[in-house]
Amino acid sequence: MNILIIGGGIAAQSLAEALRERDTDATITMVCEEPRLPWDRVSLSHLLIDGQVDELQLRPESWYEDHDVTVITGHKVVFLDTTHNTARLDDDTVISYDQCALATGSDALMPPIPGIDQKGVVAFRSPEDCTTIQAVADAGRPAAVIGGGLLGLEAARGIAARGAPVTVVHLMDRLMERQLDANAAALLAPAMVELDVNVLLNKSTETILGNDEGQVTGLKFTDGEILNADLVVVAIGIKSRTDLAKSAGLDVGRGIKVDDRLQTSAPNVFAVGECAEHRGMVYGIVAPIHDQTQICADAILGAPEAFYEGSILSAKLKIMGVDLVSIGSAEGSGATVEDRDARTYRKLIVENGKLTGAVLMGDTKGYELLLDRVKQGALVEDALDLLAEASKASAADLPDTAQVCNCNGVCKGDIVKAIQEHDLGSTAEVVARTRAGAGCGTCKPLVKEILLDVRGGKVDENTYLCACRKQTREEVAAVIREQGLDSVTAVAEACGTGRECGGCNPALAYLVSEINENQHREERHARYINDRVHGNIQKDGTFSVVPRMKGGVTTADELRRIADAADEFNIETIKVTGGQRIDLLGVKKEDLPAIWEKLDMPSGMAYAKSVRTVKTCVGTEHCRFGLGPSMQTGIELEGMLEGLHTPAKVKLGVTGCPRNCAEAYIKDIGLVAIEGGWEVYVGGAGGTVVRKGDLLATVADKDEAIRVSLIFLQHYRETADYKERTYDYMERFSLEEIQAVVFDEEEGPALLERFHLAQAAAIRDPWLERRKPVVANQFSELDTDAPVFGMAPMAGDESDDGMVVGPPPGAAQPAGVSASSDRFAITYNTPSEQA
Amino acid sequence: MTIPTAITDAATDLASDGWVRVASIHDLPLLEGRRTTIDGHKVAVFKLTDGLAAIDAVCPHKAGPLQDGLVADNCVTCPLHDRRIDLATGQMIGYEGAVHVHEVLQQGDDVWVRLSTAPLASTAVDADAELIAPGDAMSDPNSSVPDTL
Numbered sequence: 001m002n003i004l005i006i007g008g009g010i011a012a013q014s015l016a017e018a019l020r021e022r023d024t025d026a027t028i029t030m031v032c033e034e035p036r037l038p039w040d041r042v043s044l045s046h047l048l049i050d051g052q053v054d055e056l057q058l059r060p061e062s063w064y065e066d067h068d069v070t071v072i073t074g075h076k077v078v079f080l081d082t083t084h085n086t087a088r089l090d091d092d093t094v095i096s097y098d099q100c101a102l103a104t105g106s107d108a109l110m111p112p113i114p115g116i117d118q119k120g121v122v123a124f125r126s127p128e129d130c131t132t133i134q135a136v137a138d139a140g141r142p143a144a145v146i147g148g149g150l151l152g153l154e155a156a157r158g159i160a161a162r163g164a165p166v167t168v169v170h171l172m173d174r175l176m177e178r179q180l181d182a183n184a185a186a187l188l189a190p191a192m193v194e195l196d197v198n199v200l201l202n203k204s205t206e207t208i209l210g211n212d213e214g215q216v217t218g219l220k221f222t223d224g225e226i227l228n229a230d231l232v233v234v235a236i237g238i239k240s241r242t243d244l245a246k247s248a249g250l251d252v253g254r255g256i257k258v259d260d261r262l263q264t265s266a267p268n269v270f271a272v273g274e275c276a277e278h279r280g281m282v283y284g285i286v287a288p289i290h291d292q293t294q295i296c297a298d299a300i301l302g303a304p305e306a307f308y309e310g311s312i313l314s315a316k317l318k319i320m321g322v323d324l325v326s327i328g329s330a331e332g333s334g335a336t337v338e339d340r341d342a343r344t345y346r347k348l349i350v351e352n353g354k355l356t357g358a359v360l361m362g363d364t365k366g367y368e369l370l371l372d373r374v375k376q377g378a379l380v381e382d383a384l385d386l387l388a389e390a391s392k393a394s395a396a397d398l399p400d401t402a403q404v405c406n407c408n409g410v411c412k413g414d415i416v417k418a419i420q421e422h423d424l425g426s427t428a429e430v431v432a433r434t435r436a437g438a439g440c441g442t443c444k445p446l447v448k449e450i451l452l453d454v455r456g457g458k459v460d461e462n463t464y465l466c467a468c469r470k471q472t473r474e475e476v477a478a479v480i481r482e483q484g485l486d487s488v489t490a491v492a493e494a495c496g497t498g499r500e501c502g503g504c505n506p507a508l509a510y511l512v513s514e515i516n517e518n519q520h521r522e523e524r525h526a527r528y529i530n531d532r533v534h535g536n537i538q539k540d541g542t543f544s545v546v547p548r549m550k551g552g553v554t555t556a557d558e559l560r561r562i563a564d565a566a567d568e569f570n571i572e573t574i575k576v577t578g579g580q581r582i583d584l585l586g587v588k589k590e591d592l593p594a595i596w597e598k599l600d601m602p603s604g605m606a607y608a609k610s611v612r613t614v615k616t617c618v619g620t621e622h623c624r625f626g627l628g629p630s631m632q633t634g635i636e637l638e639g640m641l642e643g644l645h646t647p648a649k650v651k652l653g654v655t656g657c658p659r660n661c662a663e664a665y666i667k668d669i670g671l672v673a674i675e676g677g678w679e680v681y682v683g684g685a686g687g688t689v690v691r692k693g694d695l696l697a698t699v700a701d702k703d704e705a706i707r708v709s710l711i712f713l714q715h716y717r718e719t720a721d722y723k724e725r726t727y728d729y730m731e732r733f734s735l736e737e738i739q740a741v742v743f744d745e746e747e748g749p750a751l752l753e754r755f756h757l758a759q760a761a762a763i764r765d766p767w768l769e770r771r772k773p774v775v776a777n778q779f780s781e782l783d784t785d786a787p788v789f790g791m792a793p794m795a796g797d798e799s800d801d802g803m804v805v806g807p808p809p810g811a812a813q814p815a816g817v818s819a820s821s822d823r824f825a826i827t828y829n830t831p832s833e834q835a
Numbered sequence: 836m837t838i839p840t841a842i843t844d845a846a847t848d849l850a851s852d853g854w855v856r857v858a859s860i861h862d863l864p865l866l867e868g869r870r871t872t873i874d875g876h877k878v879a880v881f882k883l884t885d886g887l888a889a890i891d892a893v894c895p896h897k898a899g900p901l902q903d904g905l906v907a908d909n910c911v912t913c914p915l916h917d918r919r920i921d922l923a924t925g926q927m928i929g930y931e932g933a934v935h936v937h938e939v940l941q942q943g944d945d946v947w948v949r950l951s952t953a954p955l956a957s958t959a960v961d962a963d964a965e966l967i968a969p970g971d972a973m974s975d976p977n978s979s980v981p982d983t984l
Contacts, residue, residue, distance in 0.1 A: 501919070502907020525866035529903035529914045532867070537914050541900040589903075775864045781902065782858045782871035782880065 001026040003300060004087060004095055006077045006244070007103030008032020009041060011273025011289045013058050014409065015101055018297035020067050026301075028069045029095060031087070034126075035074040037061065040439055042286050042407050045318055047130050048158030049482065058438075080248035082266035099268050099300045102245060102256060106238035106274035106284070115208030120216035121232045124155040129233075136231040137162035144168075144219055144229035146205055148175040150285075150315055152235035153192060157319045159233075160196040161482045167198040167227060169205060169219065171236075179315050179326035183338070184345050184361045191322045195483075200227070208232055238284045240275045255282040260307040261299040262292055272296045278308065285315055286439075290409025312375050316367075316406065318440045321479060321495045323364045328357030328374045346391075348383045355380045366390025368412070368446065372402035395449035404446055407439020412450060419454045427451060445470040465507050465722060468500035473511065473721050480515050487521035488512055498526075506531070507722030510609065510645055514717055517754065518761035524775050533779055534766040535592055536607035538585065543592060545584040547601035548642065548765075551616040551634035551654070552580025558601060565598040577606070579613030579651060590786040592779050593770035597789050602642070602765035609723070610645045611652070611713075614638040615663060619656030619673065628673025630656035633702045637671070637709065643764035647720040650713065665692050668726040669713065671705050674698070678705035682712055682738070683730030691727045694735040696742065707752065711742045714755035845942055854940075854947040863887075863946065868902030868911065873950055878937055880946065881906055881922065888922040889939040889948045895920075895932035925955070 003019060003026050005012045016028055032038065039056045047056060064071050072089070079088040086096045108123030110116055120136070122129045124145075136143060137159045145156045148170030159166040168175075174185035175192070189199050204222040211217050218228040240255035251257040251265035255277030262270050262278070272292045274284055283289065288311030298306035317324040329349055338347045344362030348355060348370070354377045358370045369390050373380075380386055389397075398404075400413030418424060418434045427448045431437040437444040445464065465473040479485065479495050488508045491497050498505045505526040512520045524532050535543030547562070562582055566574055572586040581604055587595055596603075606612060614637050617623065619630030634654035641652075653664035654671040664670030666686035670693050672679040677700045681693030697708050715738065720729045730738065741747050769778065770789045779786035846856070857871040863882040870892045871878050879892035879902035890911075892901050899915035906912075910919045910928065919928040925936040938949040 498907065500908050501910070501912075502905055503912065503917075505905060505907060525864065525906065528905065532903075537900075537903065539897065539915060541898075541903070541915075775867065777862055777864070777869065780869075782862060782869045784870075 001301070002096070002098045003028050004097035004100045005030045005103055006080075006087065006100065007105055007273070007275075008034055008036075008038050008071070008073065009103060009105045009273065010038065010058070010286060011105065011275075011293060012101075012103035013038040014290055014293040015103060015272055015296060016069050017067075018293050019300065020069065022297055023301055029097075030069060030071045031075060031077055031089065031095070032071060032073045033076045037064070037071060037073060039127075040407065041125075042439055043318075044124065044127075044130065045154035045158050046440070047127060048124075048133060048155065049161050077244060080244055080269070082248050082250075082269055085268060097268075100270070101296060101300065102264070102269065102271040102275055103273045104241040104244060104275040106240050106282075108234060109237040109239045110234055111236060113205055113208055115210055115216070116234070118208060118210040118214050118216045120210075120230060121208060121234065124151055124233050124235045133159060133231065133233060134162065137164040137166075140164050141230040142166070142228055143231040143233065144227055145233045145235060146219075147235035147237070148172070148199065148201070149178065149235065149237070150176060150317060152233070153197070154318060155233050155235055156192070156197045157195055159231075165198070166196075167200055167229070168192070169200045169203045169221075169227070171202070171204055173202050175199065175201075176317075176326075179313075179330055180324075180359055180361075181330045181347065183340065183347070184324070184326075184330070184359045187343070187345055187361050188322070188324060195319070195321060238274055238282075240277065240282055242275060245271070245275070253277050253280075260309065262296040262308055263299065270296050270300060279310055281310060283311060283313075285313065287311065287314055287403070287406040287409065294409070312371070314371050314374075314406065316364075316440075316442060318442060321483075324361050325364050325367050326357070326359050327367070327371050330357055330359050346387055348380070348387055350380050350383050353379050355383075355386070363391070366393040368398055368402045368404055369393040372399055375403075376401070395446060395453045398450075404450070405434075405436035405439065405443045408435040410434050410436035415447060415450050416454055419451060424451070425455070445472065465511070466497045466500075466504045468504075469496050471495065471497055473507075476508070477511060477515060480512060486512060486516050486519070488523050488526040490521075504722075506609075510647065510722055513645060514758070517757045518763075522774060524778070530607035532775070533589055533592055534603055534605075534607065534769065535587065535589075540586075542586045542588055544606065545587050545592070545595055545599070546577065546581055546604040546606035547599050548604040548638075549581040549601075550638040550642075551614055551631050553616070553631060553635060554582075561599055561601070565595050568598060569595050577613075578615075579604075579606070580615050581606075581613060588784075590779055590781065590784040593786050593789060596767040596770050603767040605643070605766070608645060609648050610643070611638075611641040611650045614641075614652040614654060615667070616654045617656050617661035619654075623656055625659060626656035626673070627675055628656050628678060628702065630654045630662060630671075630673060633671060633706070634662075636702075637706055640706065640710065640759065641713070643762040643766075644713075644717075644759055645762070646713070646717055648723050648725045650716075650726065652709075666690065667693065669693075669709050671702075671709065676700070678702060680705050680708050680712075683726045685725065685727040689727060694730055694738075696735070696739065708742065710755050711748050711751045712738070714751040714758070715741055717758070718751075718754070846945065849942065849947055852949075854938075854949045856945050857889075857948050858946045859944050860941055860946055861944065866906045868892075868904065868906065870900065870902040871948070873948060876950060878948060878950070879911070880939065880948065881911065883909070883922070887939045887941060887946060889937040890920065890922060890925055891934035891937075893934070894918055895927060895934055896930070901934070 005015055008030060012030055016030055019028055038058045040058055043056050076090045077087045078090050086094050088094050108125045122132050140163055143159050143164055143166045145152045145168045148168050152168055156166045156168045174182055175188050192199055205219050206222045207220045208216055209218045209220055216232050218226055220226050242252045242256055245256040246252050256264055256271040256275050258264055258271050258276045258278050262272055264271050273289045291311045292308055295306045295308040312328050314327040347359045349357035355373045360367055398412045402412045404410055404412050404415060415430060415434050415436055422433055424430050424433060430447055430451055437447045464470055465476050476497050480491060483494055485491050485494055488505055491508055492499050498508050506528050509526040529537050535545055537543055566584055569591055571584045575583040577583050614634040616630045616634035619628055620626035621629060621631055650668045652669045653662040653667035655662035655664040656673050658672055664672050665681055666684040670681040670684055677698060679698050680696045682696045684693030685691040696712060699705050716726060716729060855873050857880060863869055865882055868879045868881045871880060877892035878889050881888045894901055894913040896918045897915055899913040901911055901913055903914045904911040909922050911922060912919050920934060925933045933955045935951045937951050940947050
């Protein structure tokens with residue numbers, strides 16, 4: 001059979017795939033008007049924020065070869081002859097077919113407002129539109145978006161994310177009125193304002209204003225008000241593209257009319273997607289398209305029982321920080337149940353005992369379960385129970401029919417089957433095989449959950465940065481970058497990360513510091529006690545003190561001070577560590593500042609997720625077999641890394657010859673001197689797991705070895721999950737992948753530069769907080785008192801940096817100084833006492 | 836706003852009513868705990884975003900110092916083995932065991948604590964304790980803050 005698909009969007013691609021799955025022999029030809037292979041228009045908002053159009057390509061070029069699908073790009077069908085079953089292209093090529101499907105999609109609806117033809121008025125429909133929008137937004141010039149629906153809001157958010165002032169102008173009295181009820185819309189508007197998107201409701205544009213050069217300058221509304229704008233994005237809806245169908249004599253209403261077999265009024269001609277009108281409906285969202293293409297493929301191939309009866313509408317707003325989905329009808333005559341507070345709103349609509357719709361705002365847990373119930377028209381006995389069940393739904397509870405990925409129409413059953421049949425072991429494999437999560441990506445966490453459920457694997461909490469909110473490091477990092485967030489509190493406010501159990505706060509604190517290159521706002525309450533007081537807490541609540549001893553090399557003077565400190569503070573145990581330094585155990589919290597003062601050595605950071613030690617052997621300086629100056633190299637390396645935090649602890653070694661006395665082969669980063677150069681190993685381990693490091697590079701001299709180490713370390717700092725040691729990291733990626741980045745001509749030097757920026761802003765010796773604590777009373781309890789050395793900090797000393805600083809112990813407070821609330825406002829002019 | 840004599844009078848009342856002044860509110864950093872000792876009992880006091888909390892400072896699991904834990908969602912996570920304890924009920928989450936929840940209030944700048952000596956619930960470490968629900972005086976830290984001074 002010879003099948004022609006006219007169109008090159010999601011519908012055309014989806015139909016081609018559905019046909020090929022069912023029939024391996026049919027000849028399939030696609031004619032795409034756009035000069036590119038089918039791409040994911042649903043993800044246009046990602047493209048606006050940051051991305052390349054080729055990243056949105058639905059399938060790689062090889063897919064079309066592998067599946068024997070012929071694609072003609074950059075050409076248009078200009079005439080369809082339904083009598084002779086032929087199509088003529090704009091270059092006069094004639095293609096004949098047995099069956100033809102129209103998937104010509106839609107154009108943006110551009111209303112006949114005076115001035116709409118001017119420069120600077122665009123739709124939000126194509127990559128070219130994105131380029132225009134980006135240019136104006138990047139210049140920080142004001143923009144207006146006409147239309148407060150899904151697409152308009154996504155466009156506005158994209159513009160705001162690029163730093164330009166933007167206003168959404170909406171005709172109705174609430175946003176997304178087709179998907180949301182008034183309550184949800186009332187929560188959405190302020191959420192958009194928080195994302196720097198202004199919202200104007202009840203505004204009808206009378207004229208689009210412009211200057212003499214035909215460049216847009218603003219909007220004039222029917223109430224006479226004027227809004228200045230150098231860019232106007234029109235996103236009020238779509239208009240089916242029906243010209244070809246009309247010229248071929250097909251029945252056309254708002255779209256190309258199709259019956260329940262998705263067949264048009266002409267024999268052997270079908271239509272799917274946004275160009276088709278079925279039972280009076282033209283669907284402008286992605287999920288129904290997949291419903292249609294599955295049935296259309298059956299009908300084209302002659303299956304007798306293929307009937308399409310319409311789709312349940314469901315929509316998900318793809319704006320990070322605003323969780324919003326709507327399913328089916330948002331308002332109905334039947335019973336509704338609601339569960340709401342300041343930021344969340346969850347509502348079910350039940351009509352005649354059946355679930356017909358849901359609105360979930362702020363908390364979208366259980367979305368897939370509810371969507372499935374609406375699709376099945378499930379009977380609901382107790383809607384409140386169902387809402388509670390949905391809140392707790394895990395991947396295991398979902399029925400196989402539940403649609404997980406709406407972008408690509410993938411159900412849980414498809415995913416389970418793919419995992420079992422192809423023995424898939426990673427989320428990336430599942431995404432590649434099933435396409436679930438390959439669109440907007442919001443369902444990826446669920447895909448992973450299903451994978452873990454099917455494989456019976458333990459849930460690896462590390463892979464979610466915030467397990468409660470199911471947010472990955474990548475997702476949170478994107479929000480931090482996009483919104484320029486600089487503190488844990490700011491991230492929690494923006495997307496709820498860490499709000500629930502708080503277990504991820506230390507991970508978040510690291511991420512915020514890493515992305516801001518250590519110029520973040522430090523919040524000690526988000527750190528583990530180890531990082532608040534710079535010691536490793538022991539089982540009795542005391543702390544260990546390990547001063548830095550670079551390369552494991554010390555002096556008689558340092559040893560004398562250590563001995564004196566041990567005497568003065570009655571140190572119970574003095575232990576030489578595996579990292580070649582000295583550990584003083586059993587120090588009380590309130591004694592920490594005093595013992596540091598006595599030692600007068602920098603912190604070894606033996607308590608933090610940070611660069612720990614560089615272990616060395618004596619090397620060429622003394623050893624008969626030494627091939628390289630390992631001590632000197634180790635000291636130099638440790639000096640460059642001092643104070644730097646990392647996703648998990650990083651231990652290094654530099655050994656002067658392959659005899660490996662400094663155990664460099666089993667370090668996170670290990671340098672090994674060889675005849676005529678150095679080897680750099682990464683990902684070694686000598687703990688629970690024993691793993692020899694991977695040979696990252698063999699280089700000519702120590703400077704190059706250090707340079708490669710720093711680039712690798714920075715790449716690890718930027719891409720590893722919190723608590724993910726280098727040996728797990730190297731297993732997750734491959735050595736080849738890491739090498740490709742480290743040795744990339746552009747990325748390598750860029751990583752090195754970011755390393756130096758981060759290192760320059762890092763605090764090299766946290767023990768200096770004995771003189772200037774970040775938080776007053778950091779080392780005291782209410783029933784103990786720790787001394788402060790040198791100059792004591794004053795209240796508000798660091799407030800410009802946003803550090804959390806209170807007054808020093810016993811400081812008099814000026815009357816009426818207000819802390820966080822009125823309850824804390826009453827103060828008086830007498831020194832406070834210690835209890 | 837009030838005058839110091841009023842505070843003194845109120846403080847006298849509190850002291851005679853079993854309350855102990857443990858700190859100035861300024862000695863408590865937001866969301867970090869600090870330990871105090873009352874009649875030999877170690878008590879961890881926390882300044883939360885919406886009030887104060889005071890519980891036994893000793894984790895029922897392995898006696899970890901609870902004042903050094905991470906605070907979120909009205910729970911503190913013990914720094915030794917990550918056991919979570921509800922600051923309002925004193926219950927360990929997901930495990931048997933509980934700590935005392937003590938009454939706490941702020942008057943002017945002063946933070947006052949009154950020890951709870953009620954026996955812990957049956958899940959507590961004290962096997963002899965009777966089945967009594969933990970004191971709920973602390974379920975809303977705001978409720979114990981006097982609104983006139």
